[in-house]
C-alpha cells in the first residue's frame with residue numbers, strides 16, 4: 001500500500017512539474033500558476049463515445065486502488081524562468097549553451113496544444129503492481145498522414161509519451177535514448193486506440209519499456225515498440 005501510494009505521488013508529482021517532490025534545481029515556491037489547474041485528461045464534449053466509455057471503465061478500475069488516473073496539464077514545467085534555467089543547467093548543460101531562454105518561457109507540452117478534439121486527446125492510467133501505463137488515445141483530424149490514417153509521427157509521439165510516463169514514474173528525470181517502432185497496420189484517423197506499455201526491466205540507469213497499440217476491441221494490433229530510457233545523471237555533461 002505504501003509503495004503504491006509513493007508511486008502515485010511520484011507519478012502525479014512528475015506530471016505536475018514535480019510539485020511536492022524534491023526539486024534540487026528549483027529556487028521558487030508558492031502557488032501553482034493558473035495553467036496547472038485544467039486537467040486535460042478529464043472528459044470533454046469533443047471526446048467520442050468510445051473514448052468516454054473506456055475512460056469510465058478505467059475510472060471504475062481505479063476505485064479499488066489497483067489503477068491510478070494520471071492527470072495531465074498544458075503547462076510550462078516551471079513556475080519561473082530561473083527554475084527553467086536551473087533545471088537545464090543541472091541536467092542538460094551542453095544543450096543549455098544553445099537554448100534561447102526567452103523562448104523557453106513560451107514552451108508548452110506539444111501534445112496539449114491543439115484545440116479540443118482536433119489533435120491529441122488522451123488519458124493515461126497506471127498500475128503499480130503490474131508496472132503498466134495504459135493510454136487511451138484518440139488522434140484527431142489534424143494528425144492525418146496518409147489520407148484517412150493517423151500520421152506515424154503522431155503515433156510515435158504518443159508511444160513516447162506513454163513509455164516516457166512509465167519511465168518517469170519509475171525513475172524520475174529520464175530521456176528517451178532509443179525508440180524502435182514497427183507499424184503493422186494503419187491506424188484509422190479519429191479512432192480510439194489503447195497504448196499498452198510495460199516496464200520490462202531496469203539495469204542501473206537504463207529502463208527497458210515495451211509497448212503496443214491496439215484497437216479498442218483488441219482485435220487489431222496496429223503497432224509494436226520497444227524503448228530504452230536513461231535516467232539523467234547531473235554529474236554527466238550531456
Ligand SMILES: CCCCC/C=C\C/C=C\C/C=C\C/C=C\CCCC(=O)SCCNC(=O)CCNC(=O)[C@H](O)C(C)(C)COP(=O)(O)OP(=O)(O)OC[C@H]1O[C@@H](n2cnc3c(N)ncnc32)[C@H](O)[C@@H]1OP(=O)(O)O
Nearest residue numbers: 014015017160161164165173174175176177178230236238
Ligand atoms: C523527460 C523528463 C523530464 C522531467 C520533467 C517532469 C515532468 C514532465 C512532464 C510531462 C512529460 C510527460 C511524459 C513524457 C513525455 C514524453 C517523453 C519524451 C522524452 C523525450 O522525447 S526525450 C527527447 C529525445 N531524446 C534525447 O534527446 C536524448 C539524447 N541523448 C542523450 O542526451 C544521451 O544520449 C542520454 C542522456 C540519453 C544518455 O547519455 P549519458 O551520457 O547520460 O549516458 P551514456 O551515453 O553513458 O549511456 C548510459 C548507458 O546507456 C547505453 N545507451 C545510451 N544510449 C543508448 C542507445 N541509444 N542504445 C543502446 N544503449 C544506449 C550506453 O551504452 C550506456 O550503457 P552501459 O552503462 O552499459 O555502458
